[in-house]
Amino acid sequence: MDRGRTGNGDRGRPSSSYTGEVPAQTLAQTLGELALSLQAEEDLGATLDAMVRAAVETIPGAQYAGLTVLRGTRTVDVRAASDELVHRVDRVQNETGQGPCLDAALQQQTVRVPDLAADDRWPDFTSTALAMGVRSVLSFQLYVLHDNLGALTLYATQPNAFDDQSEQVGLLFAAHAAVAMAGAQQRDDMNTAVATRDLIGQAKGILMERYRLTADQAFTLLVRASRNTNTKLTQVARTVAETGQFLERTVDAAPGTRHRSRRGSIPL
Secondary structure, eight states: OOTTTTTBOOTTSOOTTOOOOOOHHHHHHHHHHHHHHHHTOSSHHHHHHHHHHHHHHHSTTOSEEEEEEEOSSSOEEEEEESSHHHHHHHHHHHHHTOSHHHHHHHTTOOEEESOGGGOOSOHHHHHHHHHTTOOEEEEEEEEETTEEEEEEEEEESSTTOOOHHHHHHHHHHHHHHHHHHHHHHHHHHHHHHHHHHHHHHHHHHHHHHHHTOOHHHHHHHHHHHHHHHTOOHHHHHHHHHHHOOOOHHHHHHSTTOOOOOSSOOOOO
């Protein structure tokens, strides 16, 4: 058996093990309902949790599911998992630097493992995963245009748990999930940016009123405090906005300032 080819396929395409089809109408209905349910989630974390639950419910043979994102060249972070087993298995992949999830994410391939006990592609990973009870694995790369997001990986404790129907449903599921994941990440980034801007604006307003600074001077003061105290700018701004407290020694050093607060201050 050619281990280099078994279970692998081109990006966005089934693995070489795939030979069949599934009912298009049923699958279309399922994925349509999935898209609506994911769109209704409030934030990135909720979206990812909904994805792994839906993967187990939707993809034939799946007992456990995990969503991982790439960090570096041979490391994955679990962002959502249906069970603690998924976290344990992915820790093994990170420790050994090998495994089906890494191959799917890094080599842009679908990886289908009928039985880990009969597969020799990842010897260090396989022995530990088998001891955990994992026998079948099906892993899909998650990607959108110009962006590799990571992988969706399914596990089962029985050999040969995943068939052609599992792979076909999983491929389409992964495509929908990647779009939903990218959209949720974009919304999350936007919400974070807006919240950060508002927080800094509040802190600037406090400093402008208290020390009679311009907006530019107040911002410079926040940046300087961040650097001098080795604290993130957002944390400095949050402290000012929530407590109204600031370092007077930093105020004295602010360009163009002539007034000091008569109120006490506590170091950040």
